[in-house]
Amino acid sequence: MALLNFYGAIQQVTGSCYLIESRDGSRVLLECGMHQGYRDADERNRAAFPFDPGSLNAVVISHAHLDHSGLLPRLAAEGYRGPIYATVATCELMELMLLDAAHIQEHDTEWENKWRARVGKDPITPIYATADAERALELRRPLNYGARHEVAPGVRVTYHDAGHILGSSIVELEVDDHHLTRHLVFSGDLGNNCSPLMHDPSILSRADAVMLESTYGDRDHRCTPDTLDELAEILQQAHRDGGNVLIPAFAVGRTQDLIYHLGRFYQQGRLPQQAVFLDSPMAIRANAIYNRYIDQFNPEDRAALHAKGVKRIEEWLPILRCTPSPEDSMAINRIKSGAIIIAGSGMCTGGRIVHHFKHNIWRQECHLVFPGFQAKGTLGRAIVDGANSIKVLHQRFAVKAKVHTLGGFSAHAGQSELIDWVKHFDHRPELYLVHGELEKMLILQQVIKQRLDWTATIPEPGEQVVL
Ligand SMILES: [Zn+2]
Missing domain, CATH: 3.60.15.10 (Ribonuclease Z/Hydroxyacylglutathione hydrolase-like)
Structure with missing residues (x-):
């Protein structure tokens, strides 16, 4: 048997x-x-x-x-x-x-x-x-x-x-x-x-x-239109508050979904921020692989990309700035408002996102958006569960930024x-x-x-x- x-x-x-x-x-x-x-x-x-x-x-x-x-x-x-x-x-x-x-x-x-x-x-x-x-x-x-x-x-x-x-x-x-x-x-x-x-x-x-x-x-997840409206509202609020928006995201999958959604907002005039940083060398390389397999995307989204003449998903969101090098990544630290920063790792267990926490998480005008599952024991889960402070890079920081979880992006x-x-x-x-x-x-x-x-x-x- x-x-x-x-x-x-x-x-x-x-x-x-x-x-x-x-x-x-x-x-x-x-x-x-x-x-x-x-x-x-x-x-x-x-x-x-x-x-x-x-x-x-x-x-x-x-x-x-x-x-x-x-x-x-x-x-x-x-x-x-x-x-x-x-x-x-x-x-x-x-x-x-x-x-x-x-x-x-x-x-x-x-x-x-x-x-x-x-x-x-x-x-x-x-x-x-x-x-x-x-x-x-x-x-x-x-x-x-x-x-x-x-x-x-x-x-x-x-x-x-x-x-x-x-x-x-x-x-x-x-x-x-x-x-x-x-x-x-x-x-x-x-x-x-x-x-x-x-x-x-x-x-x-x-x-x-x-x-x-x-x-x-x-x-169940909330359906995407509700989640998208919620994200659009968070981005508007962050704009009014004058802070940045941090989005910890997995390099493969979640990041490409986010680029797609933010690109839609941009085209609909619903994106008040001036720049979206993709601060993940791995996600940038993953994009290149996604771009080679656009023929495997679903027909509706493929048609939407095609209608805009988009051959690489980066072109779908014209204000996207990819920052593969450490110098480019560090330069983001100087930006205090008006930026969306997508960085790994998805559950905040390392990667560049923790550096952005250092510069933003203690500021109440900033917003932190979790677009996916946070496993038990991860820093992401601790923040989602309401930690008042976190320790990253050998320092403790108060969590004053507003924390949002968007299950619909799972x-x-x-x-x-x-x-x-x-x-x-x-x-x-x-x-x-x-x-x-x-x-x-x-x-x-x-x-x-x-x-x-x-x-x-x-x-x-x-x-x-x-x-
Ligand atoms: Zn998986």
Whole structure:
């Protein structure tokens, strides 16, 4: 019989990792994500894999976000030499993300070791280095959406558009089991039907088992028009208050959505600010990849870009200023009002956003807009939960800026969308809730029971089930 092992993103949102073992001995790893945000994330990222990397036949990745792909370099460093499958655009985005992740770890370790040397502690090594990321990237095998491909003997994979970020996928796996074929569908991260640029998630109906993400299992997002009006109002208020607007955003996905929305405001005359800074080298590089795949955007938004003669999404928002260099980034510090600053990281766990906090968060005329999910344990979550002060860059700052959370910008499906997606499966397959905090999963489990009379299982970390 075929087995499914739940190793990561179980009752939490990061560290996606599942292992499928076929009856004939094929071993396929689905996702190899990094743990992010928790206090013990670093420890978990360094812990031994619960399987022998050398024993795997193939690795299958749903999309490029690090919580789904970020430990691939470690897998390569520990001896994995087989293929790593992903969609064509995901393969490109992974290069950006994994090299950046390696660079950040090398840099952070170097700093940490300077401090450790001074207090007489042994140096630490980075979780992985650039050479490991390069080794993993050499193993990439791009697949097109809809193309069925045998990734290991008796295991076939088909990618379907998940509409979450460029290249994101719902993964359909067919696993031969004696003379039967078992169908496993992993939702990946499902997109929000309202978010721009991407398609709606593909609908599938055939499965013996479904793994459903539950990031927003507990609630619905407000629909986009309301959220956009709210954002427009915040921007007007910030203009009247005479402060800047800071938007921490993920480099891949959220940033491109924001550029699209702000471009719309600009064209409608609803953008009072004089400049929008994109202060994230990674987001700037991600834009370049998005620009190469404009043909994968949804038809309406593609037509809107086309009608304005826009070939690069940066052209859609003419007051956008990209600041890749540290000097350009620091120059933003001199601007006290009238700017929108989009910077990483999305959950404020590092990156340039913390430097902008230093110059703006203690000023009550400034506004801070969170366009997405903030995981427990992150600085972003602390601010959203109402922290009076925060410590960044070895200094404490009062939080006087006005804090706004805009759930409608999530790149994730809300509760009703998750239910709408999953209800299309015929014959009520086994349903496993993954990729969500336990409280949210419990709510989703209850609602699925009430609305669909379907009992979803919440697996325990390390649990193994028969497919
Ligand atoms: Zn994601």
